[in-house]
Structure formats: structure tokens, C-alpha cells
Amino acid sequence: MEHRDENKEGIGGMINPRRYGIERVAxxxxxxxxxxxxxxxxxxxxxxxxxxxxxxxxxxxxxxTQTTEGHVLLAIVIAMCVFHTVNGIRVMLGEGGVGVGKPARPDYPYIPASQNVKHKIGIYSAIVLAAIAMLYGLGVMFGE
Amino acid sequence: MAQVSSIAEEQASTPLSPSKSVTLRIARFNPEHDSERKFMEFTIPYKKWTTVLDIILEVKKYFDHSVAVRYSCRQATCGSCGMKINGKPMLACFTKITELDSDVITVEPMNNFPIIRDLAVRFERLFESHHKIKPYLIRDDSEITSNEKEFLQSPKEVEQYIQFANCIKCGLCNSACPTMATDSSFVGPQALAQAYRYVADSRDKGKNSRLKIIDESHGIWRCHFAGSCSQVCPKGVDPAMGIQLLRGYLLGFRS
Structure with missing residues (x-):
């Protein structure tokens, strides 16, 4: 009931990655x-x-783990592990105040300094490294 | 006189852009007697500088005066007309139809706020959270009682917080926050950014008491640095930056 009263989007809104750029995808x-x-x-x-x-x-x-399904599962685990590690380092640095910019008088059109190129590169790097690690893992497992 | 007439001629000769039309979908819901939200559609003409608020007011004026909407200054200063426009929280007075790049505009009440009716939402919780973090300078003396005429600050000291003093309490950040989408107790990016605003103010002496307020399970640690709050802020406050810098104080990276 409280959920409806507060007009919350709930988990569906929380996990919707389409509205707020790559940061929300990450x-x-x-x-x-x-x-x-x-x-x-x-x-x-x-x-x-x-x-x-x-x-x-x-x-x-x-x-x-030696079946096709087992190999695919392990490849997904590799990707999750690499993404979570690389993006986790980015988030930890950001949450410590590293790379989020410095306070300054904002000028129109108000591009937020915390959503800067360094963080975007960090996110794309995490995705690319996860994909490479997964492909490498698939190559090793199916290449046996 | 000749100059005036030339200006008049120039204005008269300026070609007016042909008026286009847009379909406005307005969410209608009264929690007192409606069981579900309905949408009403209106076709409204607009020009280059027409804002979303302008066309909502057109609907109120010529089609249905019962549409509930809160607004005041019409210049992104009062923070009253926050609403979801085509799925994203924005100020209706600060959003032009042309920049939305769509023939259909859907306006809904902001998420994470209880609905009063249609597009108007309750702000009690936002103001409670804002008040909770003590949004004022805390110190024993004051500029009135002190021997000093005023508490002087260098431009560098002002730069530390002035960005965060731009907050107009419109609530867009709280509406976009993914944590607020599920956690009813989270203090929210608006209040956390304001906590940073006062903690970073060199005149303030209440840093420890303020950090104690936000250092709880539904406080600053529920922020996961998604950054949506900063993306929707119409005043460039960048709450995500303020929250991470504030966390630096709690983690010992800043003093």
C-alpha cells in the first residue's frame, strides 16, 4: 500500500537502464x-x-561443468567477475571522491562534473574487458 | 522616432515560424476516488519557444480547467513544476517542446512522491529530509552578536559550496534516484547534497553532528553512485558529486 501511496517505480524503475545514459546501465x-x-x-x-x-x-x-551449458555458465561467471571487479574499482574510487570533479559555479547547460569522461571510460573499459575475458574463456573451454 | 519605426518594420518583416501541433497526454489520477491512472489527450499548437508548462496551461484554459498542476515562477527558480515528461523528471517551465524531439508528449507526476491529484505531488517528505540534515549554519556565535561585522570567506571557500546552494528543492533528483524507487526510508540525493553544502561551508561548525545524521543504514551509504540525480538537476547542483565528496569526510579522505 505504501508503495502505491508514494508513487514509487519499484524494482522495474530501479533496473530500467534506458533513461539516464551509460551510468545507469553500469x-x-x-x-x-x-x-x-x-x-x-x-x-x-x-x-x-x-x-x-x-x-x-x-x-x-x-x-x-564439462557440458556445453556448464561452459556457457562459467563464461558468464568470468564476464560477471571481470565487470564487477573493474567497475567496482571505478565506483569505489568515485565514492571516495576520486575523479568526481571539483565544486565550481555551474554554467548553463549544467553538464554534471561527476558524470565525466573518466567515469564513462571506466564503464566502457569494464564492459569491453568483461567481453574479452568471456570470449577468451569460451575459447579455452570449447577449444579443449 | 525614425528608429522606432525601423524596429517596428523589422519586427513585422520577421517571418513567423509556422505553428505546429503536438499531442499532449496528461496523466489523470485522484487517489481519493480513482483506482487507476488514466491519460487524456489534447492536440495543442506550439511555436519554437513554447514550453511544456505553456501547453499544459493551454489545456487548462481552453479544454479542461480541472487538470491539477503546481507552478509559479515560470523561470526555473521556484521548483514547483517538476513532473515526468516523456519518462524523465524535468521542470515543465524549463523544457521546450522543440527540445523533446517528439510529436507526443506524456506528462505524469514525479515518482517517489505521493500524488495529490494529476500532476501535483506532496513534498512533505522531501522537506522533512531537508530539515533533518540541519540546513543552516551551526555555530555558537552569530554575525549579529559577534565582534566581527560579518563572517568573511575567500572566493575559494565560497566555491566549495556555492554550486550546492543553487538547489531549488524541485525534487527531480529524488524522483530519478534508483534507490528512492524502492527504499521509502532513504534520505535522498536532495538532502544529502544539502548536507554537503553546509559541511563544506567554512563558516559552519556543525560538521560532526550533520555527518552523524546521515551516517546510518538508510542514509548516505544507500547511494550507489548511479548519477541519475545529477543528470536531471535543472540548476547544475550535481548531487552525485556532493554525496561522494561527503562520503570522503566519513571515510577519512577529507577533513
């Missing part, structure tokens, strides 16, 4: 990759715990 990818890595981390803990069932149980589960 925000969405950061959240998705964070959740994806968390899910992978939980799955990874489950996987490694299977060693308690002996070598057979461990090997059976490990075979799942």
Missing part, C-alpha cells in the same frame, strides 16, 4: 553481476562440500 550490470556472483559463490560452496561424499560424488558434480 548500475544495473553491477547489481546483476553482484547477484550472479553471489549465486555462483553459494553454488561453489555446495560443489566443494561434495568432497565429503567421496571422490565419486565430487567427480559426478564436476562433470556438469
Amino acid at each position: 548500475y544495473l550490470l553491477m547489481r546483476l553481476s553482484g547477484l550472479g556472483l553471489l549465486a555462483y559463490f553459494i553454488g561453489h560452496i555446495y560443489e566443494t562440500s561434495l568432497i565429503l561424499k567421496g571422490e565419486v560424488g565430487w567427480s559426478e558434480f564436476l562433470e556438469l
Whole structure:
């Protein structure tokens, strides 16, 4: 009820990447990759715990990663890991006040200094590096 | 006299741009008796400098006077006419039809604010958050009681906060913020930027008390530096910068 009263956009508005440029796309990818890595981390803990069932149980589960679906999943994990790391460094620096510009009297048309080229380069770099790492991973896994 | 007539001739000879028309879609909703939002469409002629507020007022004047809209100064100073225009929060008086580059203009009330009716929203929460961060100089003495005539500042000291003093409390930043889209308790970019405005003011002595107010779970740490607040600010305040600089004080990068 409170949601409706405050006319909030909710999760749909939060994850909508179309209105506010590449920064909002980076925000969405950061959240998705964070959740994806968390899910992978939980799955990874489950996987490694299977060693308690002996070598057979461990090997059976490990075979799942040798399938086509397993390779694609691992390639996505590689991309998420690289994007989250590179963009995370950018966000951490920004949140410490690094590279967000200096306060100054604003002049029309009021281009925000915090949304500067350095941060845009950081975002595009994170996306490109993630894509390269994923393609490399796919090459290694399917090239075996 | 000859000069006056030549100006008149010049104005008369200036070709008027042919009037074009735009379809204005206005969101209609009264929370007291409507269950869902409806849109009313109007075809309105416009010229090069016509603003979105102008055509809304045309609708009120000639088609439907019951459309609820808040406005006052018509020059991006009062911060009253914030609304969602084609999906993005903007000031209606500061947005020309021509710059939208669309034949259809949809106006809706700003998100993250309770709706009073149609395009008018409640600002109580924004003002509460603004008041919460103590938006005034905190110090024991005053310019009236002090022996000094005034608290002098160098131009460099003024530069540290003057950008953030431009805030007109229009609420566009709070409407664009992705955290505010889901978190009802988040203090919001407007109040955080104003917290920075006073923390960065060399005359202010209330930095620690102000930082204590925003250093909480629904305070400054819920900002994820998406930067949408700065992109929609009509006065160049750049709340995202203020918030990150403010965080620098809490993380020990600034003093």
C-alpha cells in the first residue's frame, strides 16, 4: 500500500537502464553481476562440500561443468567477475571522491562534473574487458 | 522616432515560424476516488519557444480547467513544476517542446512522491529530509552578536559550496534516484547534497553532528553512485558529486 501511496517505480524503475545514459546501465550490470556472483559463490560452496561424499560424488558434480551449458555458465561467471571487479574499482574510487570533479559555479547547460569522461571510460573499459575475458574463456573451454 | 519605426518594420518583416501541433497526454489520477491512472489527450499548437508548462496551461484554459498542476515562477527558480515528461523528471517551465524531439508528449507526476491529484505531488517528505540534515549554519556565535561585522570567506571557500546552494528543492533528483524507487526510508540525493553544502561551508561548525545524521543504514551509504540525480538537476547542483565528496569526510579522505 505504501508503495502505491508514494508513487514509487519499484524494482522495474530501479533496473530500467534506458533513461539516464551509460551510468545507469553500469548500475544495473553491477547489481546483476553482484547477484550472479553471489549465486555462483553459494553454488561453489555446495560443489566443494561434495568432497565429503567421496571422490565419486565430487567427480559426478564436476562433470556438469564439462557440458556445453556448464561452459556457457562459467563464461558468464568470468564476464560477471571481470565487470564487477573493474567497475567496482571505478565506483569505489568515485565514492571516495576520486575523479568526481571539483565544486565550481555551474554554467548553463549544467553538464554534471561527476558524470565525466573518466567515469564513462571506466564503464566502457569494464564492459569491453568483461567481453574479452568471456570470449577468451569460451575459447579455452570449447577449444579443449 | 525614425528608429522606432525601423524596429517596428523589422519586427513585422520577421517571418513567423509556422505553428505546429503536438499531442499532449496528461496523466489523470485522484487517489481519493480513482483506482487507476488514466491519460487524456489534447492536440495543442506550439511555436519554437513554447514550453511544456505553456501547453499544459493551454489545456487548462481552453479544454479542461480541472487538470491539477503546481507552478509559479515560470523561470526555473521556484521548483514547483517538476513532473515526468516523456519518462524523465524535468521542470515543465524549463523544457521546450522543440527540445523533446517528439510529436507526443506524456506528462505524469514525479515518482517517489505521493500524488495529490494529476500532476501535483506532496513534498512533505522531501522537506522533512531537508530539515533533518540541519540546513543552516551551526555555530555558537552569530554575525549579529559577534565582534566581527560579518563572517568573511575567500572566493575559494565560497566555491566549495556555492554550486550546492543553487538547489531549488524541485525534487527531480529524488524522483530519478534508483534507490528512492524502492527504499521509502532513504534520505535522498536532495538532502544529502544539502548536507554537503553546509559541511563544506567554512563558516559552519556543525560538521560532526550533520555527518552523524546521515551516517546510518538508510542514509548516505544507500547511494550507489548511479548519477541519475545529477543528470536531471535543472540548476547544475550535481548531487552525485556532493554525496561522494561527503562520503570522503566519513571515510577519512577529507577533513
